[in-house]
Amino acid sequence: MTLKDIVNRFFLIEILKGMALTFKMMCTRAVTIQYPKQRRKIFPGFRGKHAFVRDAKTGKEKCIGCMKCANMCPAQCIYITKTKIENKMVVEKYDIEALRCIYCGYCVEVCPTCALVLTEAYEYSAYTKDEIYFNKAKLLQNWDDFASTYPADEYFNKFWRPDGIDTSKMVKAKKEQGPVPTRPVPQPAEPQPETPAEKPPEKPAEKTETKETE
């Protein structure tokens, strides 16, 4: 046993060192967040509550019922019913059973029209299952709720067109998808083609094109 060991044995050096560290930590700033009062910063692209982007032009959702999301969803929790009205396929029902969703965000990425989004809202516990079973109206409502609290005037989900991925294979609407306005756009009595030019920050000009492609 060396002298060092003996000194250590009698004076509990290593324990004192540990206690010195804990004492030092006591004097540093606390890292804990007092949750309901304080909230942590959410990073862009957070995968939270589902929503349907409300199209500024039509005031409705942009989904075209291509079934891509429903076919691919790993949790199989998207249910779509389509009907034929005047020779056109219309999405009759679009339901997301959020309780079964695993929040992978794949649906946001495959959607060719960028209709779907996982918003940054994460506090939506409920007492009944029905409240977390999102149908079309609820999904649009989710978007309104989210948009009204979103700090910026425009929102772009990074999974609509992820960085660093070759866009040449994407469909046109996806390629050209720009940020969507989060503030309600005053609906003109009759849509004038010149009107969009008067509101440069909203950039609805890009959105007009996105609607054209199927």
Next chain:
Amino acid sequence: MAVIKDLKTKEITINMGPQHPATHGVLRLMLELDGETVVKCTPYIGYLHRGTEKLGENKTYATALPLTDRLDYVSSMSNNIGFCVAVEKLLSIKVPERAQYIRTIMAELTRIANHIVWIATHALDIGAMTVFLYSMRDREWILDLYEMTCGARLTVSYPRIGGVRCDVTREFMESCYQFTEEFPEKILQYETLIDKNRIWLQRTVGIGIISPEDAINWGLTGPTLRGSGVPYDVRKFAPYDAYDKVDFEVPIGKNCDVYDRYRCRMDEFRQSVKIIRQCLEKMPEGLVLAPEAPGYDMPAVPPKKPAAPPPKTAEGEAPPPPPPPPPPEETGPVFNELYVATEVPKGELGFYFISDGTGKPYRMRLRAPSFVHAGVLPKLCEGSLVADVIANIGTIDIVLGECDR
């Protein structure tokens, strides 16, 4: 005196778990005790069985990936990467270099996050509470880095077949670099608390000894094997992603006990920091997804070849020109069978696929390190004290989500 002599003693059987905070999930150990000594130890697993392998056979390769998040939920990113590396080999996809570096960074961040959870719970089991608090504080940073990149903190699903889902941002790179600057100091803090602490030493030194031969025969991998002095690491022996382009060492122990396995993992912290730093410095520009990578909506059955037109060689008509060569096959797997291993923080995670040429695996088998490690518990525990069972469960670093699959 007579009373003690007449005392009937017998072995008592107790259940440790499945709801025991120190069994790291729902592991149940049936212990036969002779006083304080463990005579027999039988692990029972399966309380968290979700049928991941079978589920994977009913999903396409692209959509089976989120299942791997739920295996070892402490290091989900590594599992994703392991799955992707295996499927890429099956489909012969070459991952762009930038994506390889990003994945390596992510895998090493995950290794740190996993070892942080390991040191936290292991120390807590043995009785050192402060380490738990400090290490959870540091893990938060890594989870923030995940969230910054892919929007989720735990079940990330960030890698995808052929690359990663999206590029990392400048903000991520800076924050990550900052992390590599500051984290070595944090490791020192953990070490100050327990490295030489006499209680820690008494609980770990000379406990749970397994010789190198036994360790190999029991199929141990990862730090659990390296603690016994066997320098086996998939990252070195069969490099994937960018591991062949970075320089790192594989720390090994020599006393084959709980303490040496602890030292191995502490050294791996430092090696991981080193790897991350190199990757950040060497990361090239470019795309992060291979052009031939399948989309999320990859077809479950290969696209049917257009049926040959009916031979309508009417009288007098010239014989039709020879049909054009079939269009190049979409990247679909051919009938194949392969096993690909990657080094996840807990050991060697292997994926064994049998593919029948469709978009779904015909058979998907997982070689989960936790499963193999749980099997060695009787070997480690028999003959030791009850209190050491806890140290032994901690040292093999199991997560029951992966063990039961």
